Amino acid sequence: MARRARSYSGASHVPMSSGEDRGRECPETAWACRLPGAPVRDIRMNDWENDVADEISVLVVDDKPQNLLAMKALLADSGLRVLTAESGPAALELLLVHDVMLALLDVQMPGMDGFALAELMRGAERTRHVPIIFLTAGSQESQRSFKGYEAGAVDFIYKPVDAHVLRSKVAVFADLHRQRLLLAERIVEQERLARVNALMLGALSHDIRSPLSVMMLNAELLIRQTESPSLQKAGQRVKAAAMLLGRQVDHLGSLARRPCELLQVQPVRGDLASLAAQRLDVESNQAVMWVPPAFERLGDTTGDFDPELMAQAIDRLIIQGATHAGDCAIQIQVDGSAHRSLTLRISFDRVLEPEAAIHLFGGTEPVSGMSSAQVGPGLEEPERVARAHGGSLIGASRARQGTMFELLLPRLQSER
CATH class of the missing domain: 3.40.50.2300 (Response regulator)
Incomplete structure (x- = not known):
């Protein structure tokens, strides 16, 4: 219970004694x-x-x-x-x-x-x-x-x-009041620490993206300028690793950026790839696709999630992807190669128009370069589902890379 200040704007001072000014009107x-x-x-x-x-x-x-x-x-x-x-x-x-x-x-x-x-x-x-x-x-x-x-x-x-009864009951309420005050103190401190952590994560993410951008540019130069197949493969591996690290940094930034009202999750063990394949066969999702999608499963895609909420999130991502991809095929990949996480990735080769990028990724201008991937109004619902599971959702639309939505989940809810 937070304590209030002892003064009130626009109000005259009220005497502390109960015997003063009792004749005051109403x-x-x-x-x-x-x-x-x-x-x-x-x-x-x-x-x-x-x-x-x-x-x-x-x-x-x-x-x-x-x-x-x-x-x-x-x-x-x-x-x-x-x-x-x-x-x-x-x-x-x-x-x-x-x-x-x-x-x-x-x-x-x-x-x-x-x-x-x-x-x-x-x-x-x-x-x-x-x-x-x-x-x-x-x-x-x-x-x-x-x-x-x-x-x-x-x-x-x-x-x-009865003096004993009175003192006992008052003591109980005094203890409860002290506990409420202590709880309020701890909540304030936790909120302060959360804000500090978010600022630190944001600063670290920015510092990490700068060398990643340099790595990606140099890897691209190596791929284009060398005639050695082995060096080209090395450049491609460096570029792929830098892109993967960039997405992980984006997920950290997404989790630290702002709190989200969590949904009630009822997780059960299931196969995320099987669920995604089932949602692809749903008639309403098929109707929005101009061309058949490409589907890929990597590794062990089983984990703990709420199948109903996750189905809603997948439907939303498929509809948004198919709507903005137009006549480009969308690629759906469920990656379970990581030990502690599952990743659902939807991508297509088209770069979004500015208005569409703002709708999906937020901000006042489309996301480009190595800037932090964000989620806008068009992806709020699947982001809430990801947050409720202890995960995150990021997205980006970049030249020469196309558009990508990536939903990251912890494999086990007990490890959140």
């Missing part, structure tokens, strides 16, 4: 209107353990001052800050400037009773999730309890209050 209305605009302050790892004790507060609301004094005395040794209010409006004013981890509300109060106060708290974003325990001197009637739970209560304490 404080509950002002409270409800001003809460949604309250800013949120990030919690930092280095100050949480030092100031968390000062920040944990419990609110006690009772119309009898002697009861408030008794509650403060009972909770004096709890290490918590006890805020008290003698009415619902006074409690709402306190909630404007204090974050509380628990509210103890007297049910029977003149004017705004505990149930009405609880409903107002549940109606505001800031206090919607504050646990509420009702204090009541009435009988333990099921109807009254039912109304209290409908108003948002998590428990009832009946008067006269």
